[in-house]
Amino acid sequence: MLGQGHPHPANLKGYRGVTNLEFDIKTLETDVLIIGGGTAGCFSALTISENSNYKIIIADKANIKRSGCLAAGVNALNAYIGKDETPESFVEYVKRDSEGVMREDLVYSLAKGLNKVAKKLEELGLPFLKDDNGEYVQRGRGSIKINGENIKPILAKALEEKKNVLVLNNVNIADYLIKDGVVIGAIGFSLRENIVYQIVAKKVVCATGGASGIYKPNNPTFSRHKMWYSPFNTGAGYAMGIRAGAEMTSFEMRFIALRCKDTIAPTGTIAQGIRASQINSKGEEYVSKYGISTTHMRLYSTIMENLKGNGPCFLKTEGIISEQQGELFKAYLNMAPAQTLRWIERNTGPANENVEIEGTEPYIVGGHTASGYWVDHNRQTTLKNLYAIGDVAGGSPKKYVTGCMVEGEIAAMSIINTIDDTQTVKSDVCETNAFIQYFSHFFHNTDFYYTISEVEQAMQKIMDEYAGGISTGYMYNKTKLRIAANRIEELLKLIDGMRANNLHDLLSIFETLDRLYVCKVLIKHLETRKETRWKCYQENADYPFKDDQNWMKYVNSVYEDGIVKIVLRELVGRDKTYEHTD
Amino acid sequence: MSIQIDKDICIACNKCSNICPGNLISTDNDSKAFIKYPQDCWGCTACLKECPVGAIKYFLGLDIGGSGGYLYTRNQKNHIDWHIVSSDNRKHHIKTKKDESNKY
Ligand SMILES: Cc1cc2nc3c(=O)[nH]c(=O)nc-3n(C[C@H](O)[C@H](O)[C@H](O)COP(=O)(O)OP(=O)(O)OC[C@H]3O[C@@H](n4cnc5c(N)ncnc54)[C@H](O)[C@@H]3O)c2cc1C
Ligand code: SF4
Ligand code: SF4
Numbered sequence: 001m002l003g004q005g006h007p008h009p010a011n012l013k014g015y016r017g018v019t020n021l022e023f024d025i026k027t028l029e030t031d032v033l034i035i036g037g038g039t040a041g042c043f044s045a046l047t048i049s050e051n052s053n054y055k056i057i058i059a060d061k062a063n064i065k066r067s068g069c070l071a072a073g074v075n076a077l078n079a080y081i082g083k084d085e086t087p088e089s090f091v092e093y094v095k096r097d098s099e100g101v102m103r104e105d106l107v108y109s110l111a112k113g114l115n116k117v118a119k120k121l122e123e124l125g126l127p128f129l130k131d132d133n134g135e136y137v138q139r140g141r142g143s144i145k146i147n148g149e150n151i152k153p154i155l156a157k158a159l160e161e162k163k164n165v166l167v168l169n170n171v172n173i174a175d176y177l178i179k180d181g182v183v184i185g186a187i188g189f190s191l192r193e194n195i196v197y198q199i200v201a202k203k204v205v206c207a208t209g210g211a212s213g214i215y216k217p218n219n220p221t222f223s224r225h226k227m228w229y230s231p232f233n234t235g236a237g238y239a240m241g242i243r244a245g246a247e248m249t250s251f252e253m254r255f256i257a258l259r260c261k262d263t264i265a266p267t268g269t270i271a272q273g274i275r276a277s278q279i280n281s282k283g284e285e286y287v288s289k290y291g292i293s294t295t296h297m298r299l300y301s302t303i304m305e306n307l308k309g310n311g312p313c314f315l316k317t318e319g320i321i322s323e324q325q326g327e328l329f330k331a332y333l334n335m336a337p338a339q340t341l342r343w344i345e346r347n348t349g350p351a352n353e354n355v356e357i358e359g360t361e362p363y364i365v366g367g368h369t370a371s372g373y374w375v376d377h378n379r380q381t382t383l384k385n386l387y388a389i390g391d392v393a394g395g396s397p398k399k400y401v402t403g404c405m406v407e408g409e410i411a412a413m414s415i416i417n418t419i420d421d422t423q424t425v426k427s428d429v430c431e432t433n434a435f436i437q438y439f440s441h442f443f444h445n446t447d448f449y450y451t452i453s454e455v456e457q458a459m460q461k462i463m464d465e466y467a468g469g470i471s472t473g474y475m476y477n478k479t480k481l482r483i484a485a486n487r488i489e490e491l492l493k494l495i496d497g498m499r500a501n502n503l504h505d506l507l508s509i510f511e512t513l514d515r516l517y518v519c520k521v522l523i524k525h526l527e528t529r530k531e532t533r534w535k536c537y538q539e540n541a542d543y544p545f546k547d548d549q550n551w552m553k554y555v556n557s558v559y560e561d562g563i564v565k566i567v568l569r570e571l572v573g574r575d576k577t578y579e580h581t582d
Numbered sequence: 583m584s585i586q587i588d589k590d591i592c593i594a595c596n597k598c599s600n601i602c603p604g605n606l607i608s609t610d611n612d613s614k615a616f617i618k619y620p621q622d623c624w625g626c627t628a629c630l631k632e633c634p635v636g637a638i639k640y641f642l643g644l645d646i647g648g649s650g651g652y653l654y655t656r657n658q659k660n661h662i663d664w665h666i667v668s669s670d671n672r673k674h675h676i677k678t679k680k681d682e683s684n685k686y
Contacts (some may be wrong), residue, residue: 062603075684128685139686147683149662170605191605213630219583223606223643225624226583232624262646273686314592327685332680333664337653338583338625340644344666344674479594495597504605504619 004494022440023189023196025432029424030057030166031416035173035186035237037501038068039401040390041207042155043117052416056165057199059188061172061230061507065156069230069367069391070401073335074148075269077121078400079114082138087111091143091574094398097294099533100552101250102370103395104574109377110396113406118144120405125154140272149334151401171197172507173236175435176204176386177427183244183386184425187435188505196439198432202422203385203415206373207408210255210365211235211392211518213456213511214466216262216471217361226338228264229363237392238364241373241515242521243557247382247567249394249556250370250536251518252525254362256474257298261312262357265336270355271314273331274324278302278357279312300535301358303473314354325351327405359536361460361470364518367391367399369537374556378414378577379407382558385422387411394458395554440502442509445555452498452508455491459516462487467523468539470579477541481527488519508522521557524564528555583625583643589614591637598638620682630655631662 031054034041042064045056058065081090090111091104114499118136122128129137129145136144173188177200185200211228224241225231242248256268270276277285287293302313320328328350332339343349362533366372372394381388388394389411390404399407449478463469466484468476476484495513500506531547532539556567571579587598587607594613607629608618615637617623630638636656640647651671655662660681666674 054632062605063601066601066626066628067603069623069627127681127683129685133672137683145677145683145685147680149678150680169600219643219646221643222621223583223646224627225622226643226646227624230624231622263642269684269686273684328664329676331684331686333662333676333678334684337627337640337664338646340664340676341640341651341653341666342647345642345649347668347670347672507605 022443023194023436025196025198025436027198027200028057030199030201031055031419032057032203032205033185033199034058034205034207036060036068036206036208037064037107037156038207038209038390039070039155040157040404041205041525043405044205044207044389044412044415045165046155046158046162047409047412048416049159049164051412053164054416054419055474057168057174057201058159058165059168059171059186059197059199059385060169061191064159064167067151068152068233070148070152071230072337073333074146074151074401075266075335076139076143076145076148077118077402078143078268079398079403080118080142080144081111082117082141082144085141090428091465091532093142093272098370098397099546099572101253101533101554102397103572105377105572105578106375106396106577108574109410110399110406112310113409114402115411117402121151124158126151143272146270147334162171168197172510173208173240174439174510176240178244179425179428182384182425185427187432187508189439189503191507194503196436198427199425200424202419202424203387205391205411205415206237206241206392208237208392209233209370210363210367211238211515212363213460214364214463214515214522215361216360217461217471218470219262220460226264228259228360229365234389234511234514235364236510236514236523237388238372239517241381241388242517244383245558245560246386247374247556247558248521249372249374249554251364251557252529252555253369253371253534254537255365255368256299256362256536257360258302258357259360260339262340262359263336263342264360265332267315267355268369269331269355270317270328273328274317274320276315278313279316279354280305280313282310285312286310294423296534296537302357303359307473312358316354316389317350318354320351322351325349359470359474362468362474362537365391366394366396367404368447369397370395376580379582380409380414382580387415439506442498442506445497445499447499449499450494452505452512455494455498456512456515459488459491459512459519463519465492467519469527475539475541476526476535478527480521485520485523488516488523489497492516492520501579506524509540510548519558521559521564522555524566525555528566583646584620584623584641585616585629586619586639586641587617588637588639591635593635595633595634597634601628601632603628627655631657
């Protein structure tokens with residue numbers, strides 16, 4: 001079964017589970033199916049609908065008006081070609097920040113589209129800060145100031161008006177439908193009614209975001225979901241691709257955020273907005289002691305200061321004027337309201353006290369680092385007719401909101417140009433029935449002494465202790481990873497015995513299943529890179545130094561016959577038009 | 583991090599349960615909303631902004647420094663009113679205009 005690590009549900013045909021089908025089946029046929037209506041998915045749908053009459057279905061587990069990373073809003077557009085910058089200099093900046101291992105070709109094609117999509121957001125109604133000449137005001141060299149509180153409602157509204165777009169809210173996609181190695185659609189279940197959706201499409205776009213909740217979080221008790229990345233992006237898109245044998249890249253380049261303590265609110269607003277420096281408990285500015293100030297070194301230096309007993313570390317805000325404080329209160333309400341509440345409920349604020357900072361648990365997120373599907377120049381995956389965009393797509397760090405949108409646009413244009421040559425393939429009735437049986441069997445399982453929530457917590461604890469979580473200062477070694485790998489396999493085997501009492505339980509089972517698949521691949525990637533390329537993100541205690549001689553390459557993998565097989569690939573240069581050839 | 587819904591204020595419109603990105607809000611027999619999975623709340627405030635009557639209180643868990651205060655909102659056409667009640671019961675009001683960009 002899915003839970004026991006078999007390669008793909010096509011193998012479910014022989015499954016002899018319960019035959020009592022409690023779900024109604026709805027079969028839908030469309031030209032393009034977009035899985036996940038977040039930033040990337042919505043923008044891709046908008047591009048297709050504005051440039052063609054093809055029929056599009058967006059299926060989202062939540063309501064696209066507030067789903068995904070940007071439910072609370074977005075602070076600034078963090079990928080933009082600012083004054084005196086060029087797409088070429090953007091590539092150099094991302095390359096430096098990623099220690100040289102990223103897809104220059106993908107970053108370059110994305111960089112060329114950034115400013116155009118920013119303009120489009122303005123046309124759709126997003127407020128931008130402008131100077132006297134009507135130019136966007138920058139926050140740092142590649143970021144611009146906006147009011148992003150309403151970004152998701154704006155994107156959702158733009159789609160509402162399109163006749164060729166059908167939005168299925170509250171439908172959780174569980175897996176791809178595959179025939180002869182080609183992706184022909186996807187299957188999922190409603191979170192409101194007992195309906196299984198079987199959607200067949202000529203082209204499928206995966207836009208489900210990255211994966212949170214893999215590691216034990218900063219706040220593991222009551223506020224366990226007060227994390228940086230959306231706790232509802234559970235790596236479903238990665239897991240579906242893994243199970244179907246898609247090639248994945250750079251999972252070992254995890255993302256760990258430096259955030260405000262407890263509320264896990266962004267720090268960039270303060271660090272860049274009012275140019276606050278990072279200080280330790282003695283008031284010393286410490287980052288420069290550790291070398292150049294890349295994103296991961298600002299984090300690493302904070303972890304090291306704490307280990308040396310110099311913590312806690314802070315952003316130095318004491319003494320800012322009350323007007324600045326007032327603006328910070330508002331900026332946080334527009335994207336991370338918990339931080340403003342945290343200040344005001346204690347009648348304090350950043351003008352009176354420095355803001356304590358900490359590192360989060362690791363996430364797998366291709367919008368910040370390079371983990372995700374291995375894609376060609378059109379963002380097509382190694383599975384025929386399947387595209388990947390946004391945080392689920394790999395190779396292209398620091399894409400952020402605007403970069404995710406450009407990827408959506410690139411995939412959209414490739415789809416429009418090639419879809420006429422593609423036939424819709426009917427799905428296999430046996431395969432669908434096997435899926436339905438698989439969904440139903442959880443409702444027939446008897447109560448088990450383990451709940452799905454306990455499986456999730458066990459997974460997070462294993463990953464924390466043995467695969468480089470917060471408790472080990474993000475470091476791991478081979479022996480630890482072996483233990484993690486074995487324990488994750490044990491947990492995967494338990495999944496099929498879980499009991500569901502309602503559709504939300506079924507959702508939780510799939511979320512945990514998907515995270516376990518991500519763990520499996522992640523562990524293998526961490527083990528493979530025999531060097532330390534990115535402090536904290538990938539810190540292999542057996543090989544504590546960077547090794548440019550041997551490791552200026554991508555660690556990729558393909559899941560086949562229950563085994564994660566590693567493929568090492570040479571770096572792809574900026575001007576290459578990359579196609580999948582082998 | 584979580585929310586609490588005041589049943590006496592709730593008018594059973596279902597808007598909060600339709601919007602929550604984690605599908606965490608449910609309705610009881612009289613169609614009034616309640617948070618079914620309080621520990622799974624991300625704290626995004628999507629539900630607060632949908633609520634037409636300000637029935638939803640948003641608070642920090644004790645494990646992340648909560649001290650008894652809370653926040654609720656009224657989403658107006660051109661701005662959002664944020665009402666924050668501090669732990670010593672002082673009332674604060676902040677207005678964020680929808681057409682005004684962040685300064686930082
Ligand atoms: C808290 C936070 C703040 C950020 N702030 C900024 C910022 O200020 N500036 C900036 O430029 N970038 C920012 N980013 C980064 C940026 O938001 C992301 O890179 C971008 O939104 C990712 O877009 P996406 O479409 O890949 O994912 P998302 O927008 O998260 O969309 C993924 C969608 O997939 C859906 N989904 C997931 N699984 C399934 C499934 N199984 N079936 C159906 N649907 C599913 C989800 O509900 C969601 O709607 C921030 C990110 C976070 C988390
Ligand atoms: S704050 Fe967000 S995650 Fe929490 S209940 Fe409301 S909508 Fe759901
Ligand atoms: S949005 Fe407000 S009024 Fe409507 S159901 Fe929810 S709590 Fe009640």
